[in-house]
Amino acid sequence: MFRFEHPEYLWLLAVIPPMVIFYIYTRIRRRRLLKKYGNPELISSLMPEVATWKLKLKFYLQMLALTLLIFGISGPQFGSKLETIKKKGVEVMICLDISNSMLAKDIAPNRLEKAKQIMSRLVDQMKNDKVGLIVFAGDAFTQLPITNDYVSAKMFLSSINPKMISSQGTAIGEAINLAVRSFTPNESSEKAIILITDGENHEGDADRKSVV
Numbered sequence: 113m114f115r116f117e118h119p120e121y122l123w124l125l126a127v128i129p130p131m132v133i134f135y136i137y138t139r140i141r142r143r144r145l146l147k148k149y150g151n152p153e154l155i156s157s158l159m160p161e162v163a164t165w166k167l168k169l170k171f172y173l174q175m176l177a178l179t180l181l182i183f184g185i186s187g188p189q190f191g192s193k194l195e196t197i198k199k200k201g202v203e204v205m206i207c208l209d210i211s212n213s214m215l216a217k218d219i220a221p222n223r224l225e226k227a228k229q230i231m232s233r234l235v236d237q238m239k240n241d242k243v244g245l246i247v248f249a250g251d252a253f254t255q256l257p258i259t260n261d262y263v264s265a266k267m268f269l270s271s272i273n274p275k276m277i278s279s280q281g282t283a284i285g286e287a288i289n290l291a292v293r294s295f296t297p298n299e300s301s302e303k304a305i306i307l308i309t310d311g312e313n314h315e316g317d318a319d320r321k322s323v324v
Contacts, residue, residue, distance in 0.1 A: 116188055117188075117189055122182065125179065132175065203295050205244045205291035209227075211282050212274055213282070215274060235262050243260075248277070250283060252283050257294065288307065
């Protein structure tokens with residue numbers, strides 16, 4: 113990687129073309145003045161100590177030195193820079209309905225298994241995020257506290273079945289309330305709740321209990 117620390121100094125390179133043009137102009141004007149006094153070749157032989165090529169070389173070296181000086185003060189930098197970037201992930205609480213109605217086979221193989229497959233693929237895509245798992249039916253409880261252990265998350269997810277909760281129902285509000293309280297305290301990262309249910313809220317408390 114190449115860059116200039118102070119690229120604004122590169123604008124000084126704009127003075128070089130006018131200087132070259134002025135030098136060429138003075139050379140042409142000097143030649144014309146010499147012609148007024150006689151043959152330029154004859155006059156040059158009378159002044160052997162004045163070498164034209166030396167004057168040209170001096171000018172070219174001066175222009176080269178000026179160019180290098182401008183590049184030098186612009187601060188050219190090579191190489192790469194190692195930078196530590198702390199990336200904040202998202203905290204995701206999954207609330208999964210495991211009531212008997214989720215065993216309906218209108219979606220193959222059934223609603224619950226399909227939901228588990230989708231959530232498993234979601235966990236596979238996580239990198240710097242944290243995930244937690246809440247299951248609910250007539251009651252709600254935390255199956256997996258918020259964590260970045262994706263292997264455990266997938267293991268707990270695959271083991272979910274309706275027999276985990278004996279009381280039937282769909283306590284959506286209780287699940288949401290528990291999810292809100294399950295996030296890491298004083299954590300500034302983004303937070304999200306994924307609610308998967310068949311929508312049959314038998315407890316009628318989704319709006320009331322989701323307000324904390």
